[in-house]
Amino acid sequence: MNSISEKELAAIEAVKFIKNNMTIGLGTGSTAAYMITHLGERIKKEGLIIYGVPTSEATEKFALKNGIKILSLEEVKKIDITIDGADEFDTYLQLIKGGGGALLREKIIASNSEFNIIIADSGKQVSRLGAFRLPIETVPFATKKIADQLHQKGLDPILRKKGETVFSTDEKNYILDVNILPFYNLESLNQELIAIPGIVETGLFLTTTDLVLMGKGSKVIHFKKNKPNKKNRKTLINSALIIC
Numbered sequence: 001m002n003s004i005s006e007k008e009l010a011a012i013e014a015v016k017f018i019k020n021n022m023t024i025g026l027g028t029g030s031t032a033a034y035m036i037t038h039l040g041e042r043i044k045k046e047g048l049i050i051y052g053v054p055t056s057e058a059t060e061k062f063a064l065k066n067g068i069k070i071l072s073l074e075e076v077k078k079i080d081i082t083i084d085g086a087d088e089f090d091t092y093l094q095l096i097k098g099g100g101g102a103l104l105r106e107k108i109i110a111s112n113s114e115f116n117i118i119i120a121d122s123g124k125q126v127s128r129l130g131a132f133r134l135p136i137e138t139v140p141f142a143t144k145k146i147a148d149q150l151h152q153k154g155l156d157p158i159l160r161k162k163g164e165t166v167f168s169t170d171e172k173n174y175i176l177d178v179n180i181l182p183f184y185n186l187e188s189l190n191q192e193l194i195a196i197p198g199i200v201e202t203g204l205f206l207t208t209t210d211l212v213l214m215g216k217g218s219k220v221i222h223f224k225k226n227k228p229n230k231k232n233r234k235t236l237i238n239s240a241l242i243i244c
Ligand SMILES: O=C[C@H](O)[C@H](O)[C@H](O)COP(=O)(O)O
Pocket: 027, 028, 029, 030, 031, 032, 084, 085, 086, 087, 097, 098, 099, 100, 101, 102, 103, 106
C-alpha cells in the first residue's frame, strides 16, 4: 500500500502555515524531516524565500539540500514559527522530546519562537507523559555523579549509547534517559532536575507548544492551546481543545 504516513500528513499540514520570507525554526527527527522535504518542494515550485534556524547539525545539512537559507540564532530578530516533532504529547500539550538527542537546541529555539507547532503521528499521543524515557542532557564531567543522584531519586537513569560508545550531542554533552512515571508534578520535577549542577536541560517541554498537528489515519487533528481569558483563566491554563 502506498498511503501517506501519519507523520507525513502532519508535516504537510504544518507547511501550509509557512509564508514567503518567514523565518522558521527547523526541528529534528523523522517527522521534522518530512516537513523540510515538503517545504523544499514549495520553495522549488513557488519560488519562496525561506530562512531556517536549525535545531541540529543533521537538520542544517538537510535543510540546505532543500533550498532553505540557514541563519544562526544570533542572526535572526525573530523566529516566526518553529515546527518540530515530539516523542510524546499529552492533553495539555506538554511534551517529551530528545529521542534524537537534539533537546537542548530544540528548547532554545522553541523558547525564542513566536509560535510553536508540533507534528506527530497518533502513536505519540498519551494521557500521561512518561512511557517514553525522559532524556536529560548532562555535561560529561558530571554525568556519573548526576546518574548516582538520579538513581537515588528513583529515576533509574540509563546512559545513552550509540553502539559501543557513549552518545554525544551536538553540544558534546551526554544524555541520561530516565523513568519519570513515579512523578506526577512535572513542573516541580523539571525544576528539581534543572537545579542539579551539570544538568544542562531536560526534554520536558511544558509550556512552549501552541499547536499540535497529529496525523491519524488519513486525517490531521489540530490540538490548540487555549488562550485564557478572565472568566476561564484558572481552568484553561495548560488545557487544550480539539478544534477539528
Ligand atoms: O531529539 C529529537 C527530537 O526531540 C525529535 O523531534 C523527537 O525525538 C521525535 O522524533 P521523530 O519525529 O523521529 O519521532
